[in-house]
Amino acid sequence: ELKVEQNPLFLSMQEGKNYTIYCNYSTTSDRLYWYRQDPGKSLESLFVLLSNGAVKQEGRLMASLDTKARLSTLHITAAVHDLSATYFCAVNLRMDSNYQLIWGAGTKLIIKP
Amino acid sequence: GAGVSQSPSNKVTEKGKDVELRCDPISGHTALYWYRQSLGQGLEFLIYFQGNSAPDKSGLPSDRFSAERTGGSVSTLTIQRTQQEDSAVYLCASSDGGFFVGGYTFGSGTRLTVV
Numbered sequence: 001e002l003k004v005e006q007n008p009l010f011l012s013m014q015e016g017k018n019y020t021i022y023c024n025y026s027t028t029s030d031r032l033y034w035y036r037q038d039p040g041k042s043l044e045s046l047f048v049l050l051s052n053g054a055v056k057q058e059g060r061l062m063a064s065l066d067t068k069a070r071l072s073t074l075h076i077t078a079a080v081h082d083l084s085a086t087y088f089c090a091v092n093l094r095m096d097s098n099y100q101l102i103w104g105a106g107t108k109l110i111i112k113p
Numbered sequence: 114g115a116g117v118s119q120s121p122s123n124k125v126t127e128k129g130k131d132v133e134l135r136c137d138p139i140s141g142h143t144a145l146y147w148y149r150q151s152l153g154q155g156l157e158f159l160i161y162f163q164g165n166s167a168p169d170k171s172g173l174p175s176d177r178f179s180a181e182r183t184g185g186s187v188s189t190l191t192i193q194r195t196q197q198e199d200s201a202v203y204l205c206a207s208s209d210g211g212f213f214v215g216g217y218t219f220g221s222g223t224r225l226t227v228v
Binding site (some may be wrong): 031033041042043044045048050059088095098099100101103104105106108 | 123161214215220
């Protein structure tokens with residue numbers, strides 16, 4: 001059974017600081033996704049990581065994937081208030097010819113001015 | 114359509130009534146997923162469709178919950194005899210189901226309140 005663990009589950013930080021959210025998963029997978037959810041809104045895709053060593057960056061967010069360690073990180077550089085949201089990672093599970101994403105519990109990020 | 118459309122966006126119902134939630138996926142997306150999200154919580158998987166069939170319905174919490182998909186497109190999630198614990202946001206997502214690089218695209222959700 002594929003399990004996905006995120007930590008921390010809650011993070012409160014000051015603007016301008018750097019921090020990292022971790023996503024561990026229990027069995028081999030070839031793809032990992034990061035999503036963002038603003039309060040009262042739906043989820044929107046941030047990054048798709050398709051291979052070992054993959055790194056994607058968008059503004060102050062950078063995601064990386066280490067498939068050997070079964071670990072992805074989402075790094076926030078010089079945080080700003082607008083990045084306050086809940087961040088989910090999800091790992092691809094293939095069953096026969098079908099695919100599902102298995103989700104982490106989410107990390108609620110609050111960035112204080 | 115251009116995105117995943119869910120209706121209604123909000124639904125208030127009395128305990129014991131039945132409700133139907135609708136999801137219209139992205140045109141051409143063969144896979145469709147239903148999730149439930151309680152306030153401040155993560156995603157609770159309910160059911161998954163590939164075409165019109167449901168390979169995985171393991172997440173349906175009780176036999177009061179059912180879902181169908183017709184024509185490989187629109188899906189309806191039905192909750193019978195609603196209970197207060199059914200109050201949550203119900204999210205629908207779709208994907209291309211094949212090579213699946215893009216992951217899921219989510220709808221805006223239906224906020225269900227049972228009073």
